[in-house]
Amino acid sequence: MSTRVAVEDLKAFCVEALLRAGAKATHAQTVAEVLVTTDTWGTFTHGTKLLRDYVKRVKAGGLRSDTEPSVVASGPAWAIVDGGSCLGHVTSVFAMQQAIQRARTAGIAYVGVRNSCHFGAAGYYAWLAAKEGLIGVSMANDIPSVAAAGSRRSVTGSNPLAYAVPNGTGDPILLDIASSTVAGGKVYAAFQRGEPIPNNWILDEEGHPSTDSSLYPAKAALTPLANHKGYGIALLIESLAGLLTGAKVTWQVGSWIWGDATQPTGHGAAFIAIDIAAMGPRDVFEKRIAEMIREIHDSPPADGVERVLVPHEREWNLRRKALVEGIDLPSDVVGKLAGLADDVDLHPAWLPRSA
Amino acid sequence: MSTRVAVEDLKAFCVEALLRAGAKATHAQTVAEVLVTTDTWGTFTHGTKLLRDYVKRVKAGGLRSDTEPSVVASGPAWAIVDGGSCLGHVTSVFAMQQAIQRARTAGIAYVGVRNSCHFGAAGYYAWLAAKEGLIGVSMANDIPSVAAAGSRRSVTGSNPLAYAVPNGTGDPILLDIASSTVAGGKVYAAFQRGEPIPNNWILDEEGHPSTDSSLYPAKAALTPLANHKGYGIALLIESLAGLLTGAKVTWQVGSWIWGDATQPTGHGAAFIAIDIAAMGPRDVFEKRIAEMIREIHDSPPADGVERVLVPHEREWNLRRKALVEGIDLPSDVVGKLAGLADDVDLHPAWLPRSA
Numbered sequence: 001m002s003t004r005v006a007v008e009d010l011k012a013f014c015v016e017a018l019l020r021a022g023a024k025a026t027h028a029q030t031v032a033e034v035l036v037t038t039d040t041w042g043t044f045t046h047g048t049k050l051l052r053d054y055v056k057r058v059k060a061g062g063l064r065s066d067t068e069p070s071v072v073a074s075g076p077a078w079a080i081v082d083g084g085s086c087l088g089h090v091t092s093v094f095a096m097q098q099a100i101q102r103a104r105t106a107g108i109a110y111v112g113v114r115n116s117c118h119f120g121a122a123g124y125y126a127w128l129a130a131k132e133g134l135i136g137v138s139m140a141n142d143i144p145s146v147a148a149a150g151s152r153r154s155v156t157g158s159n160p161l162a163y164a165v166p167n168g169t170g171d172p173i174l175l176d177i178a179s180s181t182v183a184g185g186k187v188y189a190a191f192q193r194g195e196p197i198p199n200n201w202i203l204d205e206e207g208h209p210s211t212d213s214s215l216y217p218a219k220a221a222l223t224p225l226a227n228h229k230g231y232g233i234a235l236l237i238e239s240l241a242g243l244l245t246g247a248k249v250t251w252q253v254g255s256w257i258w259g260d261a262t263q264p265t266g267h268g269a270a271f272i273a274i275d276i277a278a279m280g281p282r283d284v285f286e287k288r289i290a291e292m293i294r295e296i297h298d299s300p301p302a303d304g305v306e307r308v309l310v311p312h313e314r315e316w317n318l319r320r321k322a323l324v325e326g327i328d329l330p331s332d333v334v335g336k337l338a339g340l341a342d343d344v345d346l347h348p349a350w351l352p353r354s355a
Numbered sequence: 356m357s358t359r360v361a362v363e364d365l366k367a368f369c370v371e372a373l374l375r376a377g378a379k380a381t382h383a384q385t386v387a388e389v390l391v392t393t394d395t396w397g398t399f400t401h402g403t404k405l406l407r408d409y410v411k412r413v414k415a416g417g418l419r420s421d422t423e424p425s426v427v428a429s430g431p432a433w434a435i436v437d438g439g440s441c442l443g444h445v446t447s448v449f450a451m452q453q454a455i456q457r458a459r460t461a462g463i464a465y466v467g468v469r470n471s472c473h474f475g476a477a478g479y480y481a482w483l484a485a486k487e488g489l490i491g492v493s494m495a496n497d498i499p500s501v502a503a504a505g506s507r508r509s510v511t512g513s514n515p516l517a518y519a520v521p522n523g524t525g526d527p528i529l530l531d532i533a534s535s536t537v538a539g540g541k542v543y544a545a546f547q548r549g550e551p552i553p554n555n556w557i558l559d560e561e562g563h564p565s566t567d568s569s570l571y572p573a574k575a576a577l578t579p580l581a582n583h584k585g586y587g588i589a590l591l592i593e594s595l596a597g598l599l600t601g602a603k604v605t606w607q608v609g610s611w612i613w614g615d616a617t618q619p620t621g622h623g624a625a626f627i628a629i630d631i632a633a634m635g636p637r638d639v640f641e642k643r644i645a646e647m648i649r650e651i652h653d654s655p656p657a658d659g660v661e662r663v664l665v666p667h668e669r670e671w672n673l674r675r676k677a678l679v680e681g682i683d684l685p686s687d688v689v690g691k692l693a694g695l696a697d698d699v700d701l702h703p704a705w706l707p708r709s710a
Contacts, residue, residue, distance in 0.1 A: 175587030
């Protein structure tokens with residue numbers, strides 16, 4: 001059973017919960033914006049469901065409320081940002097803004113981040129660039145949860161990769177994928193719903209496929225997307241978000257959920273922005289991408305498919321609906337929010353009390 | 356049955372075949388170097404096997420021998436290159452060299468390419484950057500051969516993505532993947548060997564999975580890698596290599612194999628270089644990546660796996676062996692080279708006559 005909530009009500013709850021945990025007002029606003037936007041897309045594994053664990057780390061001090069991200073080294077087309085162990089969303093918005101600004105003069109810019117933490121949905125930051133008319137790419141590392149091709153234990157994080165390409169409509173093409181077959185959040189969600197999982201999502205401790213969602217993460221590794229391909233993508237992300245930025249990599253990264261909440265996690269991230277208008281007339285690009293999207297829409301669909309869509313088209317439609325009608329939060333999200341409500345003693349009328 | 360050939364003998368044959376077709380000496384050298392290097396990696400689907408079809412286009416004029424790639428627009432961190440419809444390998448080497456040079460001052464650089472043609476293995480160009488101590492990324496579009504998520508016909512090319520990260524050893528981490536489940540070349544190779552294919556590689560004209568390799572490409576589409584993920588990656592490549600560069604995209608791109616060989620194909624490509632040394636001490640990066648690779652090597656392998664490897668480690672070992680002992684060309688490659696030998700009337704002693 002889902003619970004419907006207005007976007008503004010959900011955002012206000014997130015802001016207030018963060019403030020009660022001790023977060024700065026500006027940070028609380030940013031994190032609420034990222035998480036609630038993610039929920040409007042229907043990407044509930046990476047939205048407000050995660051807030052309770054962020055709030056625990058803010059309270060415990062592992063996520064710091066007295067710091068700001070800052071540029072520690074830079075050139076015209078790049079920067080390295082130290083996140084100061086504050087909320088990863090705050091550091092990531094700052095870093096993508098730096099990339100956008102530098103790409104406007106240089107054409108392309110890379111901004112690497114260290115001393116960050118989990119940043120939610122990678123796609124949000126790519127979108128920030130697309131909203132400004134630039135192509136955005138974002139990625140991050142994380143504590144290992146995914147096997148390498150040929151390994152029986154976790155070697156890399158489920159390192160997400162996202163991009164967004166503006167097309168003049170406000171609904172940019174946007175892709176946000178884990179380098180594992182599925183994100184760990186999908187395995188948790190199945191476990192919380194008491195459901196088994198397909199047999200290609202995880203490997204047990206012997207390195208064999210399993211459908212038992214309860215094994216993850218203590219006794220299982222996620223499988224890499226298409227085996228060597230996802231493993232290779234994860235190592236590119238480890239290189240750009242971790243090795244190049246001075247962030248922690250692989251098993252040095254702390255767990256933002258199970259690790260000591262008083263300590264920083266040291267996550268890395270990377271953001272790239274490319275300015276379309278630097279390289280040619282914007283209207284030519286927009287005309288060409290509109291033609292490509294029309295061609296895709298006109299492509300004959302497979303049996304049972306109504307229309308061939310571009311990446312994130314479904315999510316933009318969900319968002320439009322959510323902004324008018326509210327978001328239908330699934331029960332696992334509501335359960336996490338109810339727990340958070342207890343933690344910070346904040347009980348809005350729309351949120352059912354926890355059982 | 357394979358045929359063993361010394362690397363230099365194979366290279367000399369490729370150069371001479373291109374010269375007889377009318378290619379410039381410098382272009383012939385570059386193309387031979389790219390294709391033979393690819394064969395030393397054991398990546399025979401993208402090596403000298405392709406030369407016969409390139410030579411046909413050079414002879415027919417669709418690949419021009421009287422032009423050079425040139426920068427038509429640029430800034431400190433980017434450039435757009437017009438390939439002048441000459442051999443795609445020549446344009447791609449030129450473009451990656453431009454990216455390397457610009458990244459050395461800007462930190463990162465993007466070079467987009469239009470009026471190019473098929474460029475062989477994307478990984479070769481990423482390697483050029485890694486050889487110079489930079490992280491390299493390369494990609495290209497192609498005539499549609501891959502279904503979109505939810506489509507029953509081809510929508511994008513099998514758009515390859517490659518990257519290379521130097522690690523101080525001369526054996527950089529290198530990944531080169533198609534955004535389809537497998538590259539079309541693997542389906543041809545199975546067809547040429549008379550073998551069926553796994554049922555997740557292609558969709559037939561009704562959009563249903565098929566194991567019949569003879570259907571591709573006329574009556575089948577390749578499946579996108581992990582469905583929406585590969586489709587999304589293909590559209591990022593279409594954006595960076597096609598839309599942004601002024602290249603042809605999707606069905607505008609000509610087929611370099613079956614299309615009118617007197618006409619240019621209009622392929623696009625994109626190259627990104629990131630200078631590690633611009634952002635911090637090189638030795639710190641090399642120490643950190645060496646630690647990560649050691650950690651991967653020490654990771655417990657799955658049943659039947661001897662050791663967990665980093666991407667391209669197997670190929671670097673094959674190359675070392677090939678440089679000393681020669682390359683064992685598989686029979687499908689030998690068959691194509693024998694056909695080329697007839698086309699240009701060039702019959703080296705190591706190459707069996709075609710049947």
